[in-house]
Amino acid sequence: MRGYVAKRFVIAVVTLVGMSMVIFSLMRLAPGNIVDIIFESAGYVDQADKKQLEHELGVDRPIPIQYARWVGELLQGDLGKSYRYDMRAWTIIKPRLPVTLELAGLALLFSVLLGVPAGVVSAARQNRPIDYVLRVLSLAGLSMPSFWLGMVVILLFVRSLGWIPSVTYVSPFDDLRANLWQFVVPALAVGYRSSALIMRITRSAMLEVMREDYIRTARAKGQRGTLVVWRHALKNASLPVITLIGIEFAFLIGGLVVTETVFNLPGVARYLVDAIQFRDYPVVQNLVMFIAIVVVLANLTVDLLYAWVDPRIKYGRA
Amino acid sequence: MARVVGTVELAAPSLPAVEPRRRATVARFIRRQPLGAAGVVLMVALVATAVLADVLATHDPIRTSSSVLMAPNADHWLGTDNLGRDLYSRVIHGSRISLAIGVASTLLGAVLGGLIGLVSGYVGGTTDLLIQRLMDIMQALPILVLALVLAASLGPSLPNAIVAISIPIIPRAARLIRASVLAIRELAYVEAARALGVRHPRVALRHILPNTIGPFIVLITAQLGASILVEAALSFLGLGIPEPYPSWGRMLSIAAAEYAEKAPWLVIWPGLAISLAVFGTNLLGDALRDTLDPRLRGS
Numbered sequence: 001m002r003g004y005v006a007k008r009f010v011i012a013v014v015t016l017v018g019m020s021m022v023i024f025s026l027m028r029l030a031p032g033n034i035v036d037i038i039f040e041s042a043g044y045v046d047q048a049d050k051k052q053l054e055h056e057l058g059v060d061r062p063i064p065i066q067y068a069r070w071v072g073e074l075l076q077g078d079l080g081k082s083y084r085y086d087m088r089a090w091t092i093i094k095p096r097l098p099v100t101l102e103l104a105g106l107a108l109l110f111s112v113l114l115g116v117p118a119g120v121v122s123a124a125r126q127n128r129p130i131d132y133v134l135r136v137l138s139l140a141g142l143s144m145p146s147f148w149l150g151m152v153v154i155l156l157f158v159r160s161l162g163w164i165p166s167v168t169y170v171s172p173f174d175d176l177r178a179n180l181w182q183f184v185v186p187a188l189a190v191g192y193r194s195s196a197l198i199m200r201i202t203r204s205a206m207l208e209v210m211r212e213d214y215i216r217t218a219r220a221k222g223q224r225g226t227l228v229v230w231r232h233a234l235k236n237a238s239l240p241v242i243t244l245i246g247i248e249f250a251f252l253i254g255g256l257v258v259t260e261t262v263f264n265l266p267g268v269a270r271y272l273v274d275a276i277q278f279r280d281y282p283v284v285q286n287l288v289m290f291i292a293i294v295v296v297l298a299n300l301t302v303d304l305l306y307a308w309v310d311p312r313i314k315y316g317r318a
Numbered sequence: 319m320a321r322v323v324g325t326v327e328l329a330a331p332s333l334p335a336v337e338p339r340r341r342a343t344v345a346r347f348i349r350r351q352p353l354g355a356a357g358v359v360l361m362v363a364l365v366a367t368a369v370l371a372d373v374l375a376t377h378d379p380i381r382t383s384s385s386v387l388m389a390p391n392a393d394h395w396l397g398t399d400n401l402g403r404d405l406y407s408r409v410i411h412g413s414r415i416s417l418a419i420g421v422a423s424t425l426l427g428a429v430l431g432g433l434i435g436l437v438s439g440y441v442g443g444t445t446d447l448l449i450q451r452l453m454d455i456m457q458a459l460p461i462l463v464l465a466l467v468l469a470a471s472l473g474p475s476l477p478n479a480i481v482a483i484s485i486p487i488i489p490r491a492a493r494l495i496r497a498s499v500l501a502i503r504e505l506a507y508v509e510a511a512r513a514l515g516v517r518h519p520r521v522a523l524r525h526i527l528p529n530t531i532g533p534f535i536v537l538i539t540a541q542l543g544a545s546i547l548v549e550a551a552l553s554f555l556g557l558g559i560p561e562p563y564p565s566w567g568r569m570l571s572i573a574a575a576e577y578a579e580k581a582p583w584l585v586i587w588p589g590l591a592i593s594l595a596v597f598g599t600n601l602l603g604d605a606l607r608d609t610l611d612p613r614l615r616g617s
Contacts, residue, residue: 011454018455029471136353139604143543143597145550148570148589155582254460258551262575272463273555276470288467292458299458 100267110191119202141196246302354605360598377404427484431491439499539603
């Protein structure tokens with residue numbers, strides 16, 4: 001077990017180091033440096049001022065030194081400074097974190113609550129009408145852009161119920177009902193897509209497990225059908241589902257980028273879009289790295305959970 | 319087909335002999351994969367719309383007029399947008415952008431990824447290990463986030479959007495082709511080819527690569543839908559296709575959201591077009607996977 005855990009940790013760290021290099025290089029694909037961008041809007045450029053700022057930000061140093069400096073700052077928990085707001089990036093991100101976490105958490109909850117039962121039912125009734133209906137519904141979920149689904153739902157609410165999406169964010173600690181009202185629809189819009197993937201993997205895992213001998217044995221000794229499906233089969237079909245939920249977490253963050261924009265929720269993902277649009281590149285670089293860290297941690301958690309759930313996994317070699 | 323059967327059929331004109339059999343194959347596909355057949359219909363409709371866009375469109379998709387935000391009527395079948403452009407013609411022409419970008423970026427990403435996967439799986443050893451780690455790293459970012467950052471760094475243009483969307487496909491294609499190559503590499507015929515003195519690059523390209531075509535086709539169909547969705551999201555955020563190209567995602571952005579209440583058709587039609595196009599690729603992709611991947615047959 002210890003060898004397995006250590007190996008997973010090493011892989012996570014290697015991935016993060018590589019990720020930081022990729023992100024750092026990506027941000028330098030654009031012509032010109034951050035100082036050019038800052039000075040672009042100003043009509044008159046004093047070369048001395050520009051040199052001064054370049055020196056202050058360290059962009060006149062060689063690339064490897066710039067990289068080392070960035071990683072050094074990151075390791076100290078410094079997410080840099082936003083040029084647009086002239087503030088520390090962390091001061092902007094911190095109040096936005098709970099918004100994104102709540103949205104991601106609710107979306108994940110919905111996707112599991114909808115996806116797993118749908119997958120089980122679909123597998124238990126393979127090729128019956130209900131299976132087709134659920135499969136088409138899940139494919140539809142994978143086919144609709146979540147931001148469009150969000151827009152349509154808002155439109156329906158506005159036109160039929162006269163409901164107006166609130167412009168400002170309400171904290172759950174101030175008014176839980178208003179907060180949930182604000183989050184349920186966007187979380188469902190994001191969660192629907194993920195639930196479709198979870199449903200599909202649950203279905204195929206269940207179909208595979210249901211062909212095993214022990215299921216036939218359980219049925220042969222007279223166990224009730226529903227019990228066999230929900231207890232005996234689902235337990236062993238849950239492994240690929242857990243893996244997928246971990247991977248889905250990454251995609252969920254991708255979905256949040258547009259959803260937070262559509263629903264006007266002041267989360268981290270929307271700040272990323274803002275920062276990209278205003279070319280606040282140091283913030284973009286740090287936010288993308290931040291997302292990479294979250295994704296890698298999610299994957300690591302799944303790897304560890306996987307080993308813990310399935311005793312058949314050989315810790316040394318996995 | 320006739321050549322395999324025998325000399326008798328070779329002599330006869332092959333068309334009449336093949337036709338009924340082909341029709342039977344189509345009928346069997348529809349019976350076994352009704353959803354896949356629906357996917358084929360949707361895909362054919364999409365391609366036909368893109369090819370015949372100039373014929374199908376009733377107006378110039380980018381010409382503005384004074385009749386702004388008109389509700390659907392006899393002249394403007396789906397209404398007009400805030401700049402007085404005919405929405406029906408824009409949605410029709412949008413199929414070209416979606417299909418062109420979707421196909422181009424998917425092929426680019428899948429071919430590059432496929433070649434990387436081929437090298438990784440065939441060469442093995444340290445090369446394989448290094449490539450796999452690199453692919454892990456590329457996959458550690460959500461597709462949309464990676465495409466977003468790429469699109470932002472490269473700047474909004476048609477070729478840049480294609481590159482930005484294709485890069486996240488590379489690790490997924492590489493991993494898939496590598497897995498097939500690993501299995502095929504161990505087969506006896508590959509050993510036989512080597513024993514006959516065929517050089518490595520030729521074995522890899524001529525003997526192994528053609529046999530990965532099944533999973534490759536499945537990957538391309540599945541990724542096509544994903545690429546169309548990413549393009550829509552990028553354009554929606556203003557980082558994909560620049561104006562005045564009529565892109566479905568772009569049509570849903572700022573203007574549509576702002577006028578949604580007054581002109582809901584601006585929101586409904588472009589989104590429905592995206593959803594139907596992606597739905598088609600997904601239906602077809604599923605059916606192809608079931609047909610081409612024997613491991614999944616019956617599931």
